[in-house]
Amino acid sequence: MADGLARRTTGTVPSARDAALDGDARVVRWAGPAFVVFSAIMVPWTIYLGYSLPARQDSPHYDIAWVGFDVLLLLVLAGTGYFALRRSAYLAIAAAATAALLVVDAWFDIMTSPRRELAEAITLAVLIELPLAALCAWLSYHTQHLEERRLVLLMRRRPTGGRAPR
Numbered sequence: 001m002a003d004g005l006a007r008r009t010t011g012t013v014p015s016a017r018d019a020a021l022d023g024d025a026r027v028v029r030w031a032g033p034a035f036v037v038f039s040a041i042m043v044p045w046t047i048y049l050g051y052s053l054p055a056r057q058d059s060p061h062y063d064i065a066w067v068g069f070d071v072l073l074l075l076v077l078a079g080t081g082y083f084a085l086r087r088s089a090y091l092a093i094a095a096a097a098t099a100a101l102l103v104v105d106a107w108f109d110i111m112t113s114p115r116r117e118l119a120e121a122i123t124l125a126v127l128i129e130l131p132l133a134a135l136c137a138w139l140s141y142h143t144q145h146l147e148e149r150r151l152v153l154l155m156r157r158r159p160t161g162g163r164a165p166r
Contacts, residue, residue, distance in 0.1 A: 069108075073101050080136065092143040099136035102129045 059065065076098040083091040106125035113121040 069101075069105070073098075073105060076101055080139075084139070089143075089147050092140045092147065095136040095140035095143065099133040099140065102133035102136065106130055106133070 076094060080091065080094040080098045082088075083094045106129040109121040109129070110118070110125055
């Protein structure tokens with residue numbers, strides 16, 4: 001039934017891994033349209049913020065915000081390292097999260113740096129944060145493809161009766 005639905009709606013047959021997402025799960029059915037709506041709502045909101053926010057703002061917890069962000073970055077870097085050492089399938093997720101946070105870190109370091117520290121922020125972004133983010137993105141992509149190949153090999157080894165070996 002799921003294969004027929006996928007063929008009718010997209011013209012393609014789902015992969016073995018995607019078939020797990022293509023069932024009767026309500027979350028899977030509404031998640032795609034919901035996130036498209038959320039992203040559409042962000043367009044006018046972002047335009048509004050661009051016109052309404054001040055160019056300069058003092059923050060009473062600026063130091064705590066940055067320390068908290070760096071603790072979060074430390075945790076995702078450690079998680080990525082841990083999952084890489086364990087050769088875990090979770091590495092793809094951890095590496096993608098790390099890549100995103102490194103790009104955000106570079107962006108906000110540059111955008112919030114005082115003029116006298118701007119060259120240092122740009123240097124750190126170009127030499128450390130962005131290359132590490134690119135490495136994490138590659139690691140996530142590569143890990144995901146290795147996992148998909150592993151699933152295909154497992155599916156091929158499956159007995160023709162349709163049941164998994166015990």
